Amino acid sequence: MKNKERHVFLYCTVCSNRNYTTGKRARADYKLEKKKFCPFCRKHTVHKERKL
Numbered sequence: 001m002k003n004k005e006r007h008v009f010l011y012c013t014v015c016s017n018r019n020y021t022t023g024k025r026a027r028a029d030y031k032l033e034k035k036k037f038c039p040f041c042r043k044h045t046v047h048k049e050r051k052l
Helices: none
Strands: 005-012 018-025 033-038 043-051
Touching (some): 018 033
Antiparallel strands (some): 005 043
8 A cells, every 4th residue: 555645845934935845644634843944044943834
């Protein structure tokens, strides 16, 4: 059985720029939230999921 995955954008919560794309399970009922580097803010900030 093939693992189904959908693609989502990760956007910076400080400047709202879309910086990263990643995969996520299709049936997952949670929003991704990761701390990643934002090249526009030039620091590590929280990035949240937004649909592609």
